[in-house]
């Protein structure tokens with residue numbers, strides 16, 4: 273069994289192929305032949321040590337594939353079933369993963385394993401952001417940064433599906449076209465975006481800013497909000513936001529600032545099944561489109577990390593084990 277293993281924290285070169293015979297699934301676990309693994313920013317943070325991990329570890333945490341065998345006590349999943357998961361450390365970049373059965377969801381008929389792997393983590397993130405962190409209502413205007421990214425494209429479609437309007441930011445004309453195709457009514461450059469958002473909302477500002485870019489956009493996101501608006505700071509693709517005085521939230525309009533993470537919005541099985549189910553159902557019904565922006569063999573995991581970090585990508589990157 274071949275996996276991408278991190279033995280020391282550091283740059284992309286720390287993603288190294290390794291072989292081991294694998295093991296049988298234990299109680300409550302299943303063994304899955306991985307068809308596709310998702311590449312996410314969290315994988316970069318875990319590789320670099322920004323999120324320290326116990327070494328060595330198999331990189332990645334999101335994948336989909338076919339159940340090969342099940343361990344003791346597993347009754348609701350059987351060999352041959354197609355399943356998907358996200359946020360299961362040590363079970364992504366590998367040919368065969370051992371996964372706790374309570375962390376997987378079934379892949380519905382009509383949805384391929386690649387698409388399922390592509391949509392789990394970013395799809396559930398987009399889902400909790402617009403359903404729970406700030407529940408978008410019909411007529412709400414939302415600002416979505418990195419509108420052509422993995423989360424950005426899915427979040428835009430979900431907001432529009434809920435009756436909201438999306439103003440997005442992107443860095444290139446090609447990304448602007450993708451964001452518009454996903455449903456954004458207005459697509460902006462990053463330069464001076466807060467002023468443009470004011471103009472586009474008749475001076476009022478947006479109800480919510482979804483900001484996964486972080487350092488480069490944080491101030492502008494606050495300046496884009498209407499009074500009592502919500503800044504959902506869910507990532508830091510451009511770097512972490514420096515220390516912040518909460519008094520600013522008062523002076524800019526009694527604003528709300530939250531720093532949410534997927535783990536807290538899928539903490540129990542019922543919530544995980546709810547979010548994954550709605551995302552995969554959206555794909556199956558055809559209103560939610562998943563853009564796979566790149567496929568790489570396991571041996572090129574380092575290149576996938578470099579491309580994602582260098583903002584060369586759109587949509588979702590996948591590793592395909594074989």
Ligand SMILES: NC(=O)c1ccc[n+]([C@@H]2O[C@H](COP(=O)([O-])OP(=O)(O)OC[C@H]3O[C@@H](n4cnc5c(N)ncnc54)[C@H](OP(=O)(O)O)[C@@H]3O)[C@@H](O)[C@H]2O)c1
Nearest residue numbers: 313418421422423442443484506507508509510533534583
């Ligand atoms: N909190 C959570 O639950 C959660 C879950 C999943 C992901 N996230 C976060 O969400 C964000 C988006 O994740 P994703 O996987 O969907 O990535 P992505 O949006 O596909 O890629 C990141 C994008 O951010 C933009 N960006 C702006 N400045 C950047 C910079 N200096 N360096 C790199 N990128 C920059 C780029 O788009 P442009 O070129 O158009 O600017 C880039 O393509 C990340 O911060 C990630 O950590 C958070």
